[in-house]
């Protein structure tokens with residue numbers, strides 16, 4: 001193993017620096033954030049050692065302090081035993097059978113996305129598509145988590161999505177700015193440059209609080225609250241609160257975590273999938289052919305997708321996995337070793353208290369695993385014959401092991417419903433090239449510039 005020292009990074013440079021360090025130093029190296037060392041890995045054996053170890057269920061303040069500062073404590077940041085307790089309270093809300101109950105919402109809310117995208121044709125800057133993906137995501141999140149139908153409420157979905165996007169940008173700023181490690185400077189920044197962000201956060205909290213109040217008191221029948229969505233996630237939070245399993249502050253801040261986690265990741269994945277359709281016409285046509293065969297009617301994406309359909313859309317599944325491989329929406333995440341020293345399978349001993357970082361971006365493009373074409377987008381990487389030979393920790397877009405993403409099933413179903421419908425209705429093209437994309441990490445993967453994309457409504461084949 002080779003060790004080296006990396007420079008201080010920013011959201012704009014972090015992905016690039018990770019790649020450069022990996023080229024110079026190999027898949028395991030030591031990076032410094034200011035004076036703080038991090039052991040960084042993109043090696044599947046080491047990723048497995050970390051994600052399977054009971055010593056690695058803690059989160060490091062350095063990486064997660066921004067999230068905790070903005071949102072309070074919640075599943076994404078909470079430590080050790082408290083995490084085990086909270087996860088146990090939240091797991092039932094994300095059981096597969098429950099999440100399946102959300103499929104009608106995932107289907108229905110695509111009509112808003114269609115209305116927006118129908119008005120677009122040649123876009124010089126495809127950031128607008130990302131905003132439509134965000135609005136779709138926030139619509140389903142509010143309905144399935146809070147039972148709140150934004151279309152029937154006085155809240156403007158565009159403003160709401162913007163608030164959450166700016167909340168994530170605030171978290172990213174706080175996370176990546178080393179001098180915000182000083183509480184005094186951070187407080188000063190909150191009172192000045194982030195004053196508006198703090199106000200918006202208050203508004204987001206109040207929306208969640210109102211939903212809690214409505215669902216606990218069941219007072220009146222407010223039209224914006226839908227009771228057709230069974231087992232919305234908030235019910236589990238409210239129940240845990242009522243049974244004194246979690247306190248009121250944690251219930252609220254944890255729901256903010258669920259919102260943040262669902263919002264950025266889901267909308268970015270949808271955006272990147274659309275960009276890949278545009279970049280690779282032959283894969284786009286293959287995915288279209290599969291969907292057309294399953295839904296031959298001239299319905300422009302108006303069909304209802306069930307789980308039965310999803311399980312048969314195998315090319316779509318490969319396409320989405322490949323999108324998450326090449327553009328993992330969480331390109332880095334980390335753990336702090338607590339409870340003893342961690343002995344890795346390469347013989348390195350990580351001392352207690354040390355931060356370890358999974359560089360998912362490097363892992364997903366690791367040539368030892370994915371071959372010389374690791375940087376090339378090719379859904380065939382996920383053909384069963386290719387996937388079954390591969391290291392089980394070579395692909396971890398949702399993390400894996402003890403502290404994997406609680407929203408995994410939720411995200412998988414959303415993406416498949418949304419992208420299948422989009423492929424049936426539109427054809428995308430672009431003049432951009434994959435190698436020209438400027439990748440940044442603002443907590444989730446984003447682009448420096450959003451390339452041009454042309455959108456055409458598909459004509460129904462005769």
Ligand code: HEM
Pocket residue numbers: 075076077087257258261262263265266269328329330333334396397398399403404405406407408410411
């Ligand atoms: C494409 C979609 C998604 C991706 C790629 C993704 C990825 C991830 C990753 C890599 C982690 C581990 C992060 C870490 O340890 O710091 C994580 C954790 C988490 N995710 Fe997701 N996620 C997605 C969607 C969602 C959704 C839809 C929700 C909620 C509905 C969600 C809620 C969470 C929560 C609460 C955690 C923390 C879990 C814990 O520590 O127990 N995620 N996700």
